[in-house]
Amino acid sequence: MRNISGCAAKATRCFEEPVGRATREAALVHLTRVLADYTHGLSLDALPLRTREMVSSCIVDLLGATIAGHGQPGPVAIRASAGNTFGSGSASIWMTGRTASLLAAVFANSAAASALDLDDGNRAARGHPGAAIIPAVLTAADVSGRTATRDVVPAIVAGYEIGVRIAAAQNPEGIATRQTGRWASFATVAALGRLYRVVPDKVAQGLAIAGVLAPNQQANGSSGYSRMTGNDVKEGIAWSAALGVQALFLAMEGFTGPLDLLDHSGYYDDESIRSGLGQRFKIEDTYFKPWSCCRYIHPALDALDDVMQQYRPASERIAAIDVATFSWALRLDNDCEPETLVSLQYSLPYCLAAAVIEGSQSLAPATAGLLGRNDIADLARKVSLTVDREAERDFPARTRAGVAVVMVDGSRFETGLVDPLGDPARPMSKEGITEKFRFVTRHVIGPQKQQALIDGVKRVGDGDAGELLDALRDRLLFRDYT
Numbered sequence: 003m004r005n006i007s008g009c010a011a012k013a014t015r016c017f018e019e020p021v022g023r024a025t026r027e028a029a030l031v032h033l034t035r036v037l038a039d040y041t042h043g044l045s046l047d048a049l050p051l052r053t054r055e056m057v058s059s060c061i062v063d064l065l066g067a068t069i070a071g072h073g074q075p076g077p078v079a080i081r082a083s084a085g086n087t088f089g090s091g092s093a094s095i096w097m098t099g100r101t102a103s104l105l106a107a108v109f110a111n112s113a114a115a116s117a118l119d120l121d122d123g124n125r126a127a128r129g130h131p132g133a134a135i136i137p138a139v140l141t142a143a144d145v146s147g148r149t150a151t152r153d154v155v156p157a158i159v160a161g162y163e164i165g166v167r168i169a170a171a172q173n174p175e176g177i178a179t180r181q182t183g184r185w186a187s188f189a190t191v192a193a194l195g196r197l198y199r200v201v202p203d204k205v206a207q208g209l210a211i212a213g214v215l216a217p218n219q220q221a222n223g224s225s226g227y228s229r230m231t232g233n234d235v236k237e238g239i240a241w242s243a244a245l246g247v248q249a250l251f252l253a254m255e256g257f258t259g260p261l262d263l264l265d266h267s268g269y270y271d272d273e274s275i276r277s278g279l280g281q282r283f284k285i286e287d288t289y290f291k292p293w294s295c296c297r298y299i300h301p302a303l304d305a306l307d308d309v310m311q312q313y314r315p316a317s318e319r320i321a322a323i324d325v326a327t328f329s330w331a332l333r334l335d336n337d338c339e340p341e342t343l344v345s346l347q348y349s350l351p352y353c354l355a356a357a358v359i360e361g362s363q364s365l366a367p368a369t370a371g372l373l374g375r376n377d378i379a380d381l382a383r384k385v386s387l388t389v390d391r392e393a394e395r396d397f398p399a400r401t402r403a404g405v406a407v408v409m410v411d412g413s414r415f416e417t418g419l420v421d422p423l424g425d426p427a428r429p430m431s432k433e434g435i436t437e438k439f440r441f442v443t444r445h446v447i448g449p450q451k452q453q454a455l456i457d458g459v460k461r462v463g464d465g466d467a468g469e470l471l472d473a474l475r476d477r478l479l480f481r482d483y484t
Contacts, residue, residue: 071117076234099477127169129182135161165189181219183238190246210259232345300422301403351385
């Protein structure tokens with residue numbers, strides 16, 4: 003086993019230890035323990051083929067988002083600072099050839115994964131599980147020496163299962179924000195608990211600790227009170243991922259939290275967490291994103307893309323673009339002159355205007371060349387947003403939008419309500435996800451390195467992550483972003 007900066011080696015004391023009957027019976031009354039027991043029993047052999055294939059798709063998609071986001075200011079700042087605050091170690095900062103402590107590497111890898119809003123999501127959770135879970139599991143698997151074991155896939159499934167269930171069960175009256183950082187730490191605890199085969203009572207304590215210490219996120223993101231969403235904190239995913247790692251290691255050393263934190267209906271719905279547990283895996287409900295912007299923007303982009311391909315209206319002849327969608331899309335910052343790529347990710351008008359002028363592929367991923375464009379800003383100001391009753395009724399189970407493009411001569415090209423590409427209702431194929439990976443990483447790594455990562459992911463489903471983790475340790479990038 004590789005050294006895990008001192009603390010993970012001690013974690014072996016928590017693998018498969020017997021648990022006293024009195025302790026088990028007392029803990030089982032709490033949902034934290036129910037979830038811990040469930041994830042402890044997950045095995046690769048028990049997972050259906052479709053679930054294992056979804057894990058592979060999620061990994062490929064996540065690696066594409068990470069590589070594409072590697073050079074963004076937020077991840078660069080984290081890589082520059084995390085070593086000073088979290089210390090050195092043997093954990094890989096992916097594709098840089100550099101290492102750091104486990105916390106630093108998870109923080110850095112997760113930040114790159116979530117930087118461009120290209121990472122996967124779940125409708126019920128209203129957030130992005132993969133950008134926290136997959137970096138945590140793969141980084142921890144590498145340093146623990148479990149690269150050839152059968153634990154990586156069930157660990158990822160466990161993270162999605164617990165993260166999505168807890169996120170979907172949040173009571174908005176008690177938990178005001180819907181940001182991923184509020185619940186991603188739960189997912190990370192569950193995932194690493196399964197990866198390391200930590201006994202359930204320790205995992206339950208880790209969940210309790212993570213739930214208390216998670217960032218509140220009340221100011222930021224699409225549901226935050228701040229109107230300045232163009233910052234690198236975003237949904238707090240990377241910090242929450244690292245926090246989940248720390249919470250689990252604290253629990254393994256005897257640190258405790260409030261085991262009943264999920265048992266209060268004013269904050270979490272018990273039935274939502276328990277319902278169907280073990281019958282169908284939540285990771286199978288994952289959606290994938292073709293464009294690097296908030297998912298709330300995607301249905302309008304897809305509807306607009308339909309209009310552009312069918313009617314090919316000239317941008318200079320467009321008088322207005324009317325969008326009918328759900329109310330949460332109207333709560334985005336929607337800045338018509340975004341100054342950063344993060345701000346662009348939360349601007350429905352600007353993304354639509356960019357898609358008209360530069361084509362929708364300009365958002366796969368968005369680059370700094372889209373910023374400061376007067377032509378895009380002028381068209382963005384012609385975009386109007388209204389709430390559609392049907393789209394509002396269907397949210398959050400579905401995110402739908404319709405678009406009408408009005409020309410200066412009065413002609414009107416419009417669509418009905420559209421589900422975004424990548425949702426379960428309009429799924430991306432495995433081939434489509436792989437093609438997305440190649441496309442969004444095309445300017446960062448070469449075809450040979452792309453194929454090495456794709457081949458490595460294929461072996462993960464067979465219980466061997468070693469080839470992939472070795473590839474992630476290599477220096478793969480064309481440029482050194484530091």
